[in-house]
Amino acid sequence: MKLLLGTLLLGILVPEELGYDGSLAQHRREVVEETVSQRRGLDAYSYKRYHPMEEIYQWMIQISEKYAEVVTQHFLGMTYETRPMYYLKISQPSNNPKKIIWMDCGIHAREWIAPAFCQWFVKEILQNYKDDSRIKKLLRNLDFYVLPILNIDGYIYTWTTDRLWRKSRSSHNNGTCFGTDLNRNFNVSWCSIGASRNCQDITFCGTGPVSEPETKAVSSLIESKKDNIVCFLTMHSFGQLILTPYGYTKNKSSNHEELIQVGQKAANALKEKHGTNYRVGSSADILYATSGSSRDWARDIGIPFSYTFELRDNGTYGFVLPEGQIQATCEESMAAILSVLDDVYEKYWGTDSAGKAASSAVVLGLLVSFMSLL
Amino acid sequence: MPPRLQPPPASGTRRPRAAVLPLALLLSLALQGVAAAPAGAGEPEDSLRRRDPELPRGLLEQAARAALHFVNFRAGSPSTLRVLADVLEGRARVNPKKECQVDLVFTTDRYNPEEGEERLGKCSARVFFRNQKPRPAINVTCTRLIEKNKRQQEDYLLYKHMKQLKTPLDVVSIPDSHGHIDPSLRPIWDLAFLGGSYVMWEKTTQFLHYYMAQLSSVNQWKTNDDAIDFDYTVLLHEFSTQEIIPCRIHLVWYPGKPLKVKYHCQELQTPEEASGTEEGSAVAPTELNNF
Numbered sequence: 001m002k003l004l005l006g007t008l009l010l011g012i013l014v015p016e017e018l019g020y021d022g023s024l025a026q027h028r029r030e031v032v033e034e035t036v037s038q039r040r041g042l043d044a045y046s047y048k049r050y051h052p053m054e055e056i057y058q059w060m061i062q063i064s065e066k067y068a069e070v071v072t073q074h075f076l077g078m079t080y081e082t083r084p085m086y087y088l089k090i091s092q093p094s095n096n097p098k099k100i101i102w103m104d105c106g107i108h109a110r111e112w113i114a115p116a117f118c119q120w121f122v123k124e125i126l127q128n129y130k131d132d133s134r135i136k137k138l139l140r141n142l143d144f145y146v147l148p149i150l151n152i153d154g155y156i157y158t159w160t161t162d163r164l165w166r167k168s169r170s171s172h173n174n175g176t177c178f179g180t181d182l183n184r185n186f187n188v189s190w191c192s193i194g195a196s197r198n199c200q201d202i203t204f205c206g207t208g209p210v211s212e213p214e215t216k217a218v219s220s221l222i223e224s225k226k227d228n229i230v231c232f233l234t235m236h237s238f239g240q241l242i243l244t245p246y247g248y249t250k251n252k253s254s255n256h257e258e259l260i261q262v263g264q265k266a267a268n269a270l271k272e273k274h275g276t277n278y279r280v281g282s283s284a285d286i287l288y289a290t291s292g293s294s295r296d297w298a299r300d301i302g303i304p305f306s307y308t309f310e311l312r313d314n315g316t317y318g319f320v321l322p323e324g325q326i327q328a329t330c331e332e333s334m335a336a337i338l339s340v341l342d343d344v345y346e347k348y349w350g351t352d353s354a355g356k357a358a359s360s361a362v363v364l365g366l367l368v369s370f371m372s373l374l
Numbered sequence: 375m376p377p378r379l380q381p382p383p384a385s386g387t388r389r390p391r392a393a394v395l396p397l398a399l400l401l402s403l404a405l406q407g408v409a410a411a412p413a414g415a416g417e418p419e420d421s422l423r424r425r426d427p428e429l430p431r432g433l434l435e436q437a438a439r440a441a442l443h444f445v446n447f448r449a450g451s452p453s454t455l456r457v458l459a460d461v462l463e464g465r466a467r468v469n470p471k472k473e474c475q476v477d478l479v480f481t482t483d484r485y486n487p488e489e490g491e492e493r494l495g496k497c498s499a500r501v502f503f504r505n506q507k508p509r510p511a512i513n514v515t516c517t518r519l520i521e522k523n524k525r526q527q528e529d530y531l532l533y534k535h536m537k538q539l540k541t542p543l544d545v546v547s548i549p550d551s552h553g554h555i556d557p558s559l560r561p562i563w564d565l566a567f568l569g570g571s572y573v574m575w576e577k578t579t580q581f582l583h584y585y586m587a588q589l590s591s592v593n594q595w596k597t598n599d600d601a602i603d604f605d606y607t608v609l610l611h612e613f614s615t616q617e618i619i620p621c622r623i624h625l626v627w628y629p630g631k632p633l634k635v636k637y638h639c640q641e642l643q644t645p646e647e648a649s650g651t652e653e654g655s656a657v658a659p660t661e662l663n664n665f
Contacts, residue, residue: 288614315585322553
């Protein structure tokens with residue numbers, strides 16, 4: 001009986017699949033045309049301009065289709081105003097064990113250069129991963145998860161209504177008060193310092209830790225993959241800073257020295273591009289006290305390399321950075337990020353040992369080379 | 375995890391016996407796990423400055439900013455505005471009333487840099503912060519960045535350009551959302567920045583400083599009686615609160631004459647945030663403000 005049913009179903013389905021009525025051929029033609037025009041769209045996409053959200057949504061689809069062999073688009077969650085949040089996963093298929101690099105941009109709506117950088121970063125990786133040995137190496141064991149805009153509602157609001165809006169667009173107090181500072185909403189020493197319980201304030205920490213859907217969406221994913229995430233990078237502007245944990249305390253993380261060292265190297269690499277000066281330090285030391293930040297939370301759930309980048313400039317234009325500076329900013333920031341990634345890669349898959357690069361292994365190596373000289 | 379050690383220099387290749395000593399040192403260092411602090415980690419500038427570790431970080435930069443706003447305001451020249459380049463040295467003292475005196479030397483850059491021009495100026499200043507009360511007292515002298523004649527010339531050119539602008543000015547915001555300032559509107563921005571400098575000087579404390587984020591509206595632009603009469607609103611970005619503060623500014627400017635400024639900023643209502651700051655309202659008691 002089942003066999004009969006199965007055959008019947010097959011009989012109904014298969015002809016559709018094979019387009020006996022000719023519709024599939026038509027459909028295929030349409031798909032090809034669509035793809036061609038989309039690819040043309042991607043060729044015309046300018047990474048040196050700021051893009052509204054609709055264009056970024058389109059760009060993500062086009063990117064994941066053009067580079068389908070390494071890119072997939074993933075749903076992360078919904079914003080307060082029920083918009084979908086997507087991240088791009090860049091992963092070179094292989095049998096190698098992989099660790100994850102997380103990068104998010106635009107947690108603060110007005111910091112437009114940050115989402116511009118996320119798009120630039122994706123473009124650079126994808127345009128060069130086949131030919132560039134440095135990027136090829138990184139993709140051997142690292143997967144990139146890139147969230148081009150975290151605070152989508154806020155970003156759209158800066159395009160339609162208020163260019164200098166910072167928070168999300170959640171509604172409070174019967175619609176009299178809007179927005180949570182998403183970077184005060186994470187579950188780490190929540191609202192203890194450098195944040196406000198007043199929803200009118202620009203550093204409003206929310207109604208509770210992880211009260212906002214955007215924060216929930218990011219936290220859930222990171223939490224579920226935390227054992228494999230080695231690097232958490234969150235991009236902001238402005239200030240020209242590379243910030244290590246913590247903001248909620250002047251105490252330092254257990255790997256503080258290492259974070260500073262890697263950060264300083266990145267700042268040096270950045271400076272070599274266009275001479276731009278970045279400072280490196282813990283948030284509480286060189287910026288100001290904050291609680292509930294994503295970077296601190298990421299560090300405290302065990303992600304070893306956790307940084308906030310504050311991109312250009314130093315206040316001359318501040319949040320309203322001219323489009324003319326996008327290219328230079330992205331080039332130098334790219335150099336910094338690649339430097340961090342190199343160091344991270346070196347640490348886990350370093351050239352002098354098969355597994356973790358422990359200092360004893362380094363010394364042993366040196367000992368051996370010295371002994372051979374005596 | 376202890377940081378990676380740098381490999382030692384290649385002395386071992388030439389003198390095998392001498393290599394044993396540095397090697398032993400290296401080994402002992404590795405075993406102790408001593409961090410090899412790289413040059414440039416953290417704040418290298420600290421070593422050049424003598425400062426009381428009790429003082430808030432960035433105090434010298436705060437003082438430099440306040441001094442620069444004052445310099446710009448006092449010069450009254452929209453074509454030769456200065457921005458901070460570097461703080462070279464500084465000292466600070468706090469008195470029992472928690473008032474803070476900062477002596478410092480810093481370099482400046484032109485706000486509107488021009489090709490082939492020597493850019494760096496140098497200023498030495500004494501800034502007196504009155505324990506979170508605004509309006510730091512400033513004593514400052516700067517090297518001449520631009521020759522007086524040239525400055526007057528450029529100001530006059532700017533003035534002539536502004537007189538020719540069609541009123542009412544069709545300005546939505548400067549810069550626009552993408553950071554563009556139309557070259558024909560640049561003088562308006564510079565003049566607005568000049569007026570904004572007065573406001574930002576008065577509002578700067580040892581903990582709060584300001585950037586001019588945007589000129590959000592032009593309320594009035596009059597050029598009768600020769601002087602430029604300019605009524606406008608700017609959005610100041612307040613650091614470290616991150617707030618955006620709209621300030622309505624009314625200035626009168628004529629090249630070579632001291633700037634006349636009146637302003638009113640919308641302050642936030644929350645008491646804990648506004649502690650110590652007064653509303654910067656209407657006529658500030660200064661001989662320069664003669665409305």
